[in-house]
Amino acid sequence: MNRESMTILHHERIAKDTYQLVLKGKLVDQIEDPGQFVHLLIDGFYLRRPVSIADYDKSSGTVTLLYKVLGEGTKALTRKSVGEQLDVLGPGGQGFPLKSIQTQRALIIGGGIGIPPLYSLAKHLHNQGVTIISVLGFQSMDDAFLVDEFEKFGEVYITTDDGSLGRKGLVTDPLSELEGTFDTYFTCGPTPMLKAVSERLSDIPGYISMEERMGCGIGACFACVVESPDKKGYRRICCDGPVFRSEEVVLS
Amino acid sequence: MNRESMTILHHERIAKDTYQLVLKGKLVDQIEDPGQFVHLLIDGFYLRRPVSIADYDKSSGTVTLLYKVLGEGTKALTRKSVGEQLDVLGPGGQGFPLKSIQTQRALIIGGGIGIPPLYSLAKHLHNQGVTIISVLGFQSMDDAFLVDEFEKFGEVYITTDDGSLGRKGLVTDPLSELEGTFDTYFTCGPTPMLKAVSERLSDIPGYISMEERMGCGIGACFACVVESPDKKGYRRICCDGPVFRSEEVVLS
Amino acid sequence: MNLSVNLPGLSLKNPVMPASGCFGFGKEFAQFYDLEELGAVIMKAATGSQRFGNATPRVAETASGMLNAIGLQNPGVDQIITDEVPFLKERQVPIIANVAGSTVEEYVTVTGKISEHVDAIELNISCPNVKEGGVQFGTDATLAAEVTAEVVSASHVPVYVKLSPNVTDIVEMAQAVESAGASGLSMVNTLTGMRINPKTRKPIIANGTGGLSGAAIKPISIRMIHQVYQAVDLPIIGMGGIESADDVIEYLLAGANAVAIGSANFKNPFICKEIIDELPETLEKYGFSKIDDVIGGAHIEKDPTHLLRS
Amino acid sequence: MNLSVNLPGLSLKNPVMPASGCFGFGKEFAQFYDLEELGAVIMKAATGSQRFGNATPRVAETASGMLNAIGLQNPGVDQIITDEVPFLKERQVPIIANVAGSTVEEYVTVTGKISEHVDAIELNISCPNVKEGGVQFGTDATLAAEVTAEVVSASHVPVYVKLSPNVTDIVEMAQAVESAGASGLSMVNTLTGMRINPKTRKPIIANGTGGLSGAAIKPISIRMIHQVYQAVDLPIIGMGGIESADDVIEYLLAGANAVAIGSANFKNPFICKEIIDELPETLEKYGFSKIDDVIGGAHIEKDPTHLLRS
Numbered sequence A, B: 001m002n003r004e005s006m007t008i009l010h011h012e013r014i015a016k017d018t019y020q021l022v023l024k025g026k027l028v029d030q031i032e033d034p035g036q037f038v039h040l041l042i043d044g045f046y047l048r049r050p051v052s053i054a055d056y057d058k059s060s061g062t063v064t065l066l067y068k069v070l071g072e073g074t075k076a077l078t079r080k081s082v083g084e085q086l087d088v089l090g091p092g093g094q095g096f097p098l099k100s101i102q103t104q105r106a107l108i109i110g111g112g113i114g115i116p117p118l119y120s121l122a123k124h125l126h127n128q129g130v131t132i133i134s135v136l137g138f139q140s141m142d143d144a145f146l147v148d149e150f151e152k153f154g155e156v157y158i159t160t161d162d163g164s165l166g167r168k169g170l171v172t173d174p175l176s177e178l179e180g181t182f183d184t185y186f187t188c189g190p191t192p193m194l195k196a197v198s199e200r201l202s203d204i205p206g207y208i209s210m211e212e213r214m215g216c217g218i219g220a221c222f223a224c225v226v227e228s229p230d231k232k233g234y235r236r237i238c239c240d241g242p243v244f245r246s247e248e249v250v251l252s
Numbered sequence C, D: 001m002n003l004s005v006n007l008p009g010l011s012l013k014n015p016v017m018p019a020s021g022c023f024g025f026g027k028e029f030a031q032f033y034d035l036e037e038l039g040a041v042i043m044k045a046a047t048g049s050q051r052f053g054n055a056t057p058r059v060a061e062t063a064s065g066m067l068n069a070i071g072l073q074n075p076g077v078d079q080i081i082t083d084e085v086p087f088l089k090e091r092q093v094p095i096i097a098n099v100a101g102s103t104v105e106e107y108v109t110v111t112g113k114i115s116e117h118v119d120a121i122e123l124n125i126s127c128p129n130v131k132e133g134g135v136q137f138g139t140d141a142t143l144a145a146e147v148t149a150e151v152v153s154a155s156h157v158p159v160y161v162k163l164s165p166n167v168t169d170i171v172e173m174a175q176a177v178e179s180a181g182a183s184g185l186s187m188v189n190t191l192t193g194m195r196i197n198p199k200t201r202k203p204i205i206a207n208g209t210g211g212l213s214g215a216a217i218k219p220i221s222i223r224m225i226h227q228v229y230q231a232v233d234l235p236i237i238g239m240g241g242i243e244s245a246d247d248v249i250e251y252l253l254a255g256a257n258a259v260a261i262g263s264a265n266f267k268n269p270f271i272c273k274e275i276i277d278e279l280p281e282t283l284e285k286y287g288f289s290k291i292d293d294v295i296g297g298a299h300i301e302k303d304p305t306h307l308l309r310s
């Protein structure tokens, strides 16, 4: 992990309130797994913003982030222009442990702005020859992004809250019909969704990527803990996660 | 007075730590007299920064400011680029009351970053046919600015703290040899200088332009008062000044 | 949307007013917008006779805030009544007089005089910037109750006591002035602070200490209002670092019935008007249909689940 | 330039250390720079047994600061001694243990154990984020003196008492712990605050209130240190919002003998090292030739006239 002033190569709106940001810098070299994140310092804000690595390319030293405007910080971030610098701390946390994952048929379940880290994962798995089925949930058609990209990796099911794209409903809805078609699942999204998914698929190996408000982002402040069912009793999302095996954490 | 988002037309270093900033906007129309100021909001800083109007042109709607980097706010200001916007409140305060000033031979005494408002004044007086003698003081040659411009209006005496330009010493030093050559003086600079000048020239009509830390800059908060020798007991620099007749205020 | 709020002595068309000391007596701001847009105007502090205040510098900048030690400079209550109040009276806007003093007698005299000309009194027992009086009354519950009781009986209009945040137990202070007869609370005044200039090696403010205001103090004020709302039955005018309509909602949710905006007027002289203009759509954005539904909303135990996801 | 400072139990090569709770037990920061660069390390709070802390969210952002309510999560004193202290002991850097508890007995037990392994104790009587103990000790002078006296007699090393800023009279607190035998003061802990999310209508922090830290609180801490410096004879470790070498000078001028840097480590994990590196030239810029000349400089009456103009 390092702190670097990275250069903005590309910055574009890709869906409603959703932006793609491509940064160039040396810390890309240190990325180990999909699902890790970077911690962005935005001028005028006190705390850094964690954003998942959606894609990266070590040969060109670039990393792609996809973020949604949810508050003042992400709103201010949209005003940064190509050529400007951004103070980045990263790469942080433990991603999807590619080397130890044993999967032939992966189910990817992403909700809204939880989808970006799954893109990088799906790309890697696809390159390894894994069969991929994706279920992507959005609020509505205007919020949808990365759909074409996921379709390159395999079958894609879309759900939207209002039915404006794919089927109306939640990402858990297609799960019953997909039963038996995958050996491992990978999910990221709001905590209630993660809870619903992991309860539904409790007998299948799964990896979930979590979010929590962070202080340090490096494991020192204990802001970002989640309960674990073992003796230790907790995990820090910023450094033990954000990706956990489903049985490693207690969602509430 | 108004609040306006003005456009930066020009921004350039003109001497050591000293910058020229040209802004375009409608509030230029409201400038009444040289010596008024604008109040600049710099991103990330809580209070506005008062900066004198060094020059203005109503036909093109531009105002020229000259500022020195003295702290964090002015340092941040240097990073603003041509084409960007600046949040400006102004024009503020009472300048040199051109309509009521009766002078044929004016002595202008400026110290360092107190010189800018005197430039606009000298230009106006010169256009009205007034004879102008200027005494400009700087820390050293590297800090000097506007010298050529003042020379267009008449004789110029330069003093520097280290003697690297003009004569070594204070702006008060040339005053004895200038005795009798002027009917009114106009001065702006650090308060100890204003005090020295006004004591030295106590029998001659004079106008002084003052500085003080400001809250509102519009007369509402009473941050910027200076003692006055009358019943009222005080003047607010931001709205009763910054320009005062020398006998109107008690310098300390 | 109806933004009106009714408080003792004050029928406000909206819950936003400028805070004392940050708006003079209104004249300077009248050049920017019509003061009738405001919920009310809180005037600069009035004392028994003219005061010249502290030496300069009187203000210093801090991170997301400022320090001030004006020292209650004002022309004295009589001159305020003759020279300043009439300008505000000409407008359809409730007037609140901020009353300060060094002794109980001074508070009582000023209140007796000025309360005939205004709609409410804001009793300033919390000014940290004067040598005598002021803040002692605001940090000692017994003294606070004493001066409140005297002022309440001298006043022709409801009295809102302005609490100091420089205390261990804000609830104790609120309860003390409640039992002494206050009609409302004004929360909070500034926190005592200091900045030192490394170049001069001295405090930037000539007075040494000054009162900290601005966005920096908002979380402290919100916490205190949240605490006091649960413990007393008085309406609260909330203040400290308000800069946006969202901030107003935050204050109302914590338990304020109306709000005052102080130092932000210095950044942007239009701030009060702009926030008033934005309030209706902000309320709507968060699913409120009137101000009353927001007040104290953070204390309602029922979980508005449908609102939990953004 | 010689940056060393000598305090009871602590021989510091420079006056800069990370503040408790913002640096874990050092391991995470050791990946960024050599911890031996630091004046000392203040460890995260230790309690008698393991604590899991509060529900999440535990942090919220504020203007120029943050709120936290971690709730003293830590593995307990025994595990800290076996699993955490050795890593720091391997390095040439003084260690300060931050001791917390719910009862005097817990404070005494923790101190007795951990003081055998560290250079000084920072007695945390000011944590606002736990239901019992903690902040009550820090806001009541009698209780503060009592726990201080007990801890001092249980400790093998000097005890620095960490004061809470949430009090009416900080001088009274400082004097109370001074007479109870404290060797030094640590000033200050966080100010209790709250933020409410208008979308959920609830406090952002699950605990409701949290402790405010960061640049926002610097003027309050500076003021308190300036007051306490004049009233007690103890060395002071100053903290609250330090983000630059200039801030360090401001703290030392106010009366701090050394400083701790907390939340700024989250913005920039290199902050302590960067400030230490900048200190010599910053001291020189302001005309100082050693740290000792800066400490308490704002209290010297002689006007350094030659410095008044910049």
Ligand SMILES: Cc1cc2nc3c(=O)[nH]c(=O)nc-3n(C[C@H](O)[C@H](O)[C@H](O)COP(=O)(O)OP(=O)(O)OC[C@H]3O[C@@H](n4cnc5c(N)ncnc54)[C@H](O)[C@@H]3O)c2cc1C
Residues within 6 Å of the ligand: A037, A047, A048, A049, A050, A051, A052, A053, A066, A067, A068, A069, A070, A071, A072, A073, A074, A075, A113, A116, A117, A210, A211, A212, A213, A214, A242, D060, D061
């Ligand atoms: C490991 C991780 C990966 C993430 N990846 C992405 C991503 O790829 N794309 C994306 O759009 N978002 C992602 N998020 C969420 C993103 O961090 C928040 O949306 C963002 O911080 C909101 O900032 P704001 O200034 O707009 O909101 P504000 O509400 O103004 O933020 C205030 C504070 O709360 C924190 N905060 C608010 N919401 C969240 C949240 N959901 N999670 C964590 N902190 C929050 C902010 O970081 C900040 O400290 C991720 C979060 C985590 C923890």
Ligand SMILES: Cc1cc2nc3c(=O)[nH]c(=O)nc-3n(C[C@H](O)[C@H](O)[C@H](O)COP(=O)(O)OP(=O)(O)OC[C@H]3O[C@@H](n4cnc5c(N)ncnc54)[C@H](O)[C@@H]3O)c2cc1C
Residues within 6 Å of the ligand: B037, B047, B048, B049, B050, B051, B052, B053, B066, B067, B068, B069, B070, B071, B072, B073, B074, B075, B113, B116, B117, B210, B211, B212, B213, B214, B242, C060, C061
């Ligand atoms: C009426 C008036 C006209 C001025 N005209 C000019 C000009 O034309 N060119 C120029 O370079 N400077 C001028 N100044 C001084 C200028 O305002 C300060 O140099 C500037 O505010 C310093 O800001 P900073 O952020 O660099 O310093 P900081 O020390 O970081 O500022 C901190 C705070 O102190 C205030 N402050 C610091 N020094 C001064 C000062 N000397 N006067 C008033 N406030 C101060 C700042 O405004 C700010 O609120 C003028 C001041 C006044 C009152």
Ligand SMILES: Cc1cc2nc3c(=O)[nH]c(=O)nc-3n(C[C@H](O)[C@H](O)[C@H](O)COP(=O)(O)O)c2cc1C
Residues within 6 Å of the ligand: B215, B221, C019, C020, C021, C022, C044, C045, C068, C070, C072, C098, C124, C127, C162, C188, C189, C190, C212, C213, C214, C215, C217, C239, C240, C241, C242, C260, C261, C262, C263, C264
């Ligand atoms: C320059 C200035 C002067 C003030 N004068 C007074 C005053 O005369 N009486 C008073 O009760 N409060 C006074 N205050 C406090 C404000 O009314 C308000 O309580 C405080 O500033 C917090 O609000 P803010 O953060 O919006 O500024 C003053 C504040 C400032 C900044």
Ligand SMILES: Cc1cc2nc3c(=O)[nH]c(=O)nc-3n(C[C@H](O)[C@H](O)[C@H](O)COP(=O)(O)O)c2cc1C
Residues within 6 Å of the ligand: A215, A221, D019, D020, D021, D022, D044, D045, D068, D070, D072, D098, D124, D127, D162, D188, D189, D190, D212, D213, D214, D215, D217, D239, D240, D241, D242, D260, D261, D262, D263, D264
């Ligand atoms: C996340 C966090 C955790 C903290 N934990 C502790 C703690 O365990 N013990 C303690 O005495 N202070 C604790 N503090 C307070 C800091 O040590 C420090 O006193 C305070 O944050 C002010 O300094 P700052 O503004 O530089 O952060 C904590 C602060 C933060 C932000």
Ligand code: FES
Residues within 6 Å of the ligand: A213, A214, A215, A216, A217, A218, A219, A220, A221, A222, A223, A224, A225, A236, A237, A238, A239
């Ligand atoms: S954010 Fe500090 S431990 Fe995770």
Ligand code: FES
Residues within 6 Å of the ligand: B213, B214, B215, B216, B217, B218, B219, B220, B221, B222, B223, B224, B225, B236, B237, B238, B239
């Ligand atoms: S700065 Fe407010 S009255 Fe002059």
